[in-house]
Amino acid sequence: MEDTPGWASPGSAPSDGQQPDTSGAQPPGQPSDQGGDRSHGPNWSKEQPPPAQWSAPQPQGQPQGPGQAPPPPPPGPGWGGYPPAAPGGYGGQGAGYGGWGGPQPGYGGGHGAWGGNWGPPPAAKPGVIPLRPLGVGEILDGAVSTMRTHWRTVLGISLAVAVLTETLVILLQKLVLNDSATADTLNDPNASLSEVSRTLGGVLVSSGVVSIIALLGTIIATALLTTVTSRAVLGRAVTTAEAWRDARPQLLRLLGLTLLLPLIAFVIIAVGTLPGIIVAVTASVPVGVALAVVGGVAGGVVALWLVMRFSLASPALMLEKQSIRKSMSRSAKLVRGSWWRVTGIQVLAQIIASIVSSLVVVPFAILAGALGGSGFGGFLDGTEAGIGWTFLIVSGIGSVIGRTLSFPITAGVTVLLYIDQRIRREALDLDLARAAGVPEQGSAAPGTTPGS
Template sequence: MNDTPGWASPGSAPSGAKEPDSSGTPEPADQDGTTPPEQPSKWSKEQPPPGQWSAPGAQAPAQAPPPAAPGWGGRPPGGQNGGHGGWNGPGPGGPAGWGGQWGARPAAAKPGVIPLRPLGVGEILDGAVSTMRSYWRTVLGISLAVAVVTQVAVILLQGFVLDDSASTEALNDPSATLGELTRAMGDTLLSSGLVLLVTLLGTIVATALLTSVTSRAVIGKPVTTGEAWRDARPQLAKLFGLTLLLPLIAVAVLGAGAAPGLLVVAAGSNEAGVALAVLGAFAAGFVALWLMIRFSLASPALMLEKQGIVKSMRRSAKLVRGSWWRVFGIQLLATIIANIVASIIVIPFAVLAAALSGDGFAGFLDSSGGDLGWTFLIVSGVGSVIGSMITFPITAGVTVLLYIDRRIRREALDLDLARAAGLQGYGGETSGTTPGS
């Protein structure tokens, strides 16, 4: 034990007096005035002034505990010791007489919808919902405008351009010739492709605008629709190219996996070729899924870092590296939640549309019914608008917050976000990457 005054054992007697008894009170000298021979002391000759220390288990009434230092329990002001190495004693429930509380790690700052630290799955989902709730005028305004424009375009395409019931009848006719089936399949693929393209364009615009809103919501700064548009407009063309490129990559991978089996079929071995094609496409599907998750954060990287298409894909691959399963699970969970919410809204409107249309509900259940008319298209379109208005912010918000979480874990982005939010002295003693990366 160190014999310096600051490390003397609690309860020591001052020099020249007898050691205290079990009650902690020094015994008086002998009545005849003689002093017994002094026993060799095991304690330091330099002791704290009386009343400075209290015996373990009883707090001295005249000595108030030193104030706890903020943060991790640093040394209290005034030169008093707050425990070993500046740590304060245990808090409520711990041994009495040590005063103060163990210093706890300070809570992360939360200037916006998320705390500035690595996020959990629930915090990512809650952040997306909180963004929609806190900035509902901007978020729902953007989602509603994009959903209305997109759905109006889809209804007009289905009502005027793609209203060809002959193709549907040919596909359901067992006696149809090969030419009729080929033409019907081509028309169906064309109509589905046009609807998908219009929906994709709407999704791109909504994602671009909501990315800007969510990134500002993280630091507690609202943004108007006009500001979000001015911020996102220069990157829209690149975002469109990225959104088209990723499905093309997936299709190319699937085609490469099925190509050997198709070549075998072309050579005349139908059964073996079909089995090989199915097996190859199945294996290629895993590769395509791995690539899509690897590049799933390219969209926020492109929008927030003002990167090009290829550089944003590289950034996404770097951020996802080492955490593929976590990113996959969160994206899958968000997709399931968004689809469930959309189905809860869209299905009742589709049933109502079928009931109000000319063929009635029986025609809706009959897959060969073909054209259900304008009533069905309009009523079901209203349900699709409402569903998209709610699901757009969820999917876009989760992707942006997942991107921010990966950057916090790998690059300590929370320090930059704190400075952007105007927090003074946040993370001043922290260096390097955030723990948990």
């Protein structure tokens, strides 16, 4: 057995391959009653303890004389007859690893000998997430925890943006887009093709205007909630005024980025369907339609891949103060190699947000239809004729509540996913720990559960 500190048992034989000294020499001061000659290898120190500190073992239960050392404890169940460890060791009934010793400092966080708490210590958690790579549940929980912990700021921002956008939509639908001629044309079986085309064009324009208003509201909410979520990671609160002051310089760039991504997707899908359209016009309509469908599906797949590849550009633009091009490049770098994971989490967040919003919007829409008479029928028909103020206001209240609850989920998940990717690729957790004032990464109290 090698004489390695911490591994060789106390009082073991000399190192393998070395013969004990059989000369019978006895060090000075050795008591004569030690039971004959002792073999002293080269590892024995020349300076031995004084004789008074050594005594023969006493039988168990016999009183000890003055100056005598206490007798050794009874042998334990482990190696070499050592006493059992304190409760909490490895090996049942309080024994250490094979019965060796009690709690040892430096092993298992002080909870006994070997096997107390294996693995690295828990990561620090100054805010809504632990500062380490996150799981899917932790990202979703972090978004909800941000909304729950900083509910005044988060819900205040979401509610203000939702009320503003929904008010504009209601006024636009009632005063500008509520044209009874549109419904009459669409319901008339004798309407000419040109009349139907003009009417459908007007419906598309009105829907586009409503979508643009909703998009602007989404941009503002995303910009403000990005700042709130990033501060919540550090355990710091931020007011609405502070969030607006931090996000305002980047709003125009965020608007350009938000409009650019759908435009890229539209162009890709249009390019995919263009050959089929040309074939349908110039040669065979069935072949052209089939080719257009195949090209549109292929273009949609490519567009989805690009949109998910650039899905982290928004938090990169807001938090790193990047330009549109550099933020898209940063997103592509962070998503590279993790496209499926990022896409799955983003889709899951959208599904959850849609479910939460629908649980509120649908009951209010049904109530609005019941209170507004024919308004609900017009809503289901896709026309806006006959929609009264009652229907618009009641359904608008449901939309406001739904957006107030869905905005923080989608924005929070995107920001936390961006932070998670940077932790995995760039060790951002170390910078976050320093920014949060954590003295040392992973210095949480022993026994806490990571992510708790």
